[in-house]
Amino acid sequence: xxxxxxxxxxxxxxxxxxxxxxxxxxxxxxxxxxxxxxxxxxxxxxxxxxxxxxxxxxxxxxxxxxxxxxxxxxxxxxxxxxxxxxxxxxxxxxxxxxxxxxxxxxxxxxxxxxxxxxxxxxxxxxxxxxxxxxxxxxxxxxxxxxxxxxxxxxxxxxxxxxxxxxxxxxxxxxxxxxxxxxxxxxxxxxxxxxxxxxxxxxxxxxxxxxxxxxxxxxxxxxxxxxxxxxxxxxxxxxxxxxxxxxxxxxxxxxxxxxxxxxxxxxxxxxxxxxxxxxxxxxxxxxxxxxxxxxxxxxxxxxxxxxxxxxxxxxxxxxxxxxxxxxxxxxxxxxxxxxxxxxxxxxxxxxxxxxxxxxxxxxxxxxxxxxxxxxxxxxxxxxxxxxxxxxxxxxxxxxxxxxxxxxxxxxxxxxxxxxxxxxxxxxxxxxxxxxxxxxxxxxxxxxxxxxxxxxxxxxxxxxxxxxxxxxxxxxxxxxxxxxxxxxxxxxxxxxxxxxxxxxxxxxxxxxxxxxxxxxxxxxxxxxxxxxxxxxxxxxxxxxxxxxxxxxxxxxxxxxxxxxxxxxxxxxxxxxxxxxxxxxxxxxxxxxxxxxxxxxxxxxxxxxxxxxxxxxxxxx
Numbered sequence: 001x002x003x004x005x006x007x008x009x010x011x012x013x014x015x016x017x018x019x020x021x022x023x024x025x026x027x028x029x030x031x032x033x034x035x036x037x038x039x040x041x042x043x044x045x046x047x048x049x050x051x052x053x054x055x056x057x058x059x060x061x062x063x064x065x066x067x068x069x070x071x072x073x074x075x076x077x078x079x080x081x082x083x084x085x086x087x088x089x090x091x092x093x094x095x096x097x098x099x100x101x102x103x104x105x106x107x108x109x110x111x112x113x114x115x116x117x118x119x120x121x122x123x124x125x126x127x128x129x130x131x132x133x134x135x136x137x138x139x140x141x142x143x144x145x146x147x148x149x150x151x152x153x154x155x156x157x158x159x160x161x162x163x164x165x166x167x168x169x170x171x172x173x174x175x176x177x178x179x180x181x182x183x184x185x186x187x188x189x190x191x192x193x194x195x196x197x198x199x200x201x202x203x204x205x206x207x208x209x210x211x212x213x214x215x216x217x218x219x220x221x222x223x224x225x226x227x228x229x230x231x232x233x234x235x236x237x238x239x240x241x242x243x244x245x246x247x248x249x250x251x252x253x254x255x256x257x258x259x260x261x262x263x264x265x266x267x268x269x270x271x272x273x274x275x276x277x278x279x280x281x282x283x284x285x286x287x288x289x290x291x292x293x294x295x296x297x298x299x300x301x302x303x304x305x306x307x308x309x310x311x312x313x314x315x316x317x318x319x320x321x322x323x324x325x326x327x328x329x330x331x332x333x334x335x336x337x338x339x340x341x342x343x344x345x346x347x348x349x350x351x352x353x354x355x356x357x358x359x360x361x362x363x364x365x366x367x368x369x370x371x372x373x374x375x376x377x378x379x380x381x382x383x384x385x386x387x388x389x390x391x392x393x394x395x396x397x398x399x400x401x402x403x404x405x406x407x408x409x410x411x412x413x414x415x416x417x418x419x420x421x422x423x424x425x426x427x428x429x430x431x432x433x434x435x436x437x438x439x440x441x442x443x444x445x446x447x448x449x450x451x452x453x454x455x456x457x458x459x460x461x462x463x464x465x466x467x468x469x470x471x472x473x474x475x476x477x478x479x480x481x482x483x484x485x486x487x488x489x490x491x492x493x494x495x496x497x498x499x500x501x502x503x504x505x506x507x508x509x510x511x512x513x514x515x516x517x518x519x520x521x522x523x524x525x526x527x528x529x530x531x532x533x534x535x536x537x538x539x540x541x542x543x544x545x546x547x548x549x550x551x552x553x554x555x556x557x558x559x560x561x562x563x564x565x566x567x568x569x570x571x572x573x574x575x576x577x578x579x580x581x582x583x584x585x586x587x588x589x590x591x592x593x594x595x596x597x598x599x600x601x602x603x604x605x606x607x608x609x610x611x612x613x614x615x616x617x618x
């Protein structure tokens with residue numbers, strides 16, 4: 001508990017899990033918690049040093065809240081690195097550069113910046129403030145905001161599970177590539193390997209190489225060798241499990257477990273490596289890429305403005321979608337990470353700093369990618385646009401490795417690159433699963449708070465079992481399906497309802513007062529307008545654009561019609577938690593609909609809290 005005394009933090013938010021400050025005069029050494037809605041069920045005595053705070057609520061008078069050693073960030077920088085690590089993920093590397101050049105190059109930065117300022121950053125700030133003020137996870141927080149919307153918390157947890165089912169498999173692919181990079185010449189350098197086909201064409205091998213529509217690079221054939229996708233007939237016949245990928249995934253989840261099992265005290269230390277290493281690698285790859293022949297072609301292609309694109313609605317929609325999925329509000333991660341902050345932490349400054357770092361990282365990644373694509377175009381003697389067609393996993397596992405394989409020091413740069421991919425992915429996994437863990441622990445504190453390690457083990461096991469279908473020969477088809485439908489329209493609808501619930505039901509003035517209680521100043525009129533009107537409209541536009549998607553395809557495979565219906569069911573299964581819980585709440589809560597709506601933010605857990613906290617200021 002020394003961190004609280006050092007920082008002089010204020011007390012806990014709306015019935016959160018923790019308190020702060022110095023040990024109250026006359027407090028006993030035992031921790032009791034008869035009021036389960038305000039504090040976690042704690043043992044009769046605390047064996048470890050803790051801070052105690054008498055609770056002022058009449059329902060819990062005479063109780064004390066114990067601040068265990070794992071309930072706070074050890075240092076402010078641990079929190080910042082965790083937020084940056086979550087927000088800066090694989091999408092910054094594989095999606096932003098492609099979206100940027102496709103939508104007007106340098107001109108795309110205008111709608112991207114505007115969408116960030118008016119849509120992404122306000123939602124980012126809102127989630128950090130909510131998590132820090134209420135001090136609890138994505139499920140129980142709705143008891144303090146508006147109970148009828150509690151289904152949002154359950155929906156967030158289900159979406160996080162769907163994401164974990166495929167996202168960690170991509171990290172497992174990167175681990176396999178990292179292992180393959182350690183053995184002599186990179187196996188995707190030439191066409192002389194047992195898995196290569198007659199279509200394999202190595203245009204780096206010399207001049208007079210003819211590239212046809214049927215030609216396949218060594219990197220592409222190695223990618224299909226890793227997945228063995230040719231042994232699958234499609235979604236209806238995914239085939240057996242690749243044991244090599246199974247082992248890689250097991251190692252990934254083992255790292256995740258031991259990073260999360262003790263809470264933010266352990267994950268806060270791990271992110272010092274996983275959140276900083278990608279920046280070191282990006283800078284090294286940028287310097288190397290800038291020295292390659294033809295690199296300038298890629299940079300010009302990346303940034304060459306096409307001002308006419310700004311007249312296209314699709315460009316603005318792409319900018320909104322990119323900034324939303326890049327910053328990641330709505331996944332419950334920002335709520336969870338901020339809930340371990342000190343009450344008077346400046347989350348406003350944190351939101352501006354971390355969101356700016358995220359956007360600049362995306363921009364930097366574009367230079368790293370396009371200097372290499374320019375080099376590939378120079379070697380193929382083609383235009384950059386002819387080699388810049390890949391996005392998503394194929395950019396990470398085919399295009400970029402192919403370029404690395406033909407550099408001087410290829411093994412070294414391949415190891416660096418796949419280490420970066422792994423650490424980028426692990427950070428986001430830490431955040432996504434911590435959101436679920438925090439939400440469930442805070443919702444069922446009596447049963448689960450003393451058993452965090454078992455809860456984390458159970459969650460990791462569930463995610464591992466849920467990922468097995470992505471490890472099959474046709475696992476890439478499953479990954480694509482989950483990527484498109486697991487967290488697409490459903491997460492947008494969830495965040496839209498979250499913004500509406502906070503701004504319209506809980507009340508923008510009440511939320512502004514909460515922020516003022518933490519920071520000492522209220523949000524300005526700009527933030528209020530964004531939260532009430534602009535951000536919800538921003539989300540509605542993105543969701544509307546995603547409703548009409550082209551048919552799914554991967555390589556030469558066209559997904560069957562029933563896969564779209566299956567994907568819609570996957571997306572609807574998470575969102576359904578919201579109306580189902582609303583019906584349950586209306587049926588079981590006494591009183592009229594107006595009275596139920598009036599209960600938003602007015603329950604016993606929120607009454608007179610600001611006044612009570614003022615007595616705890618240090």
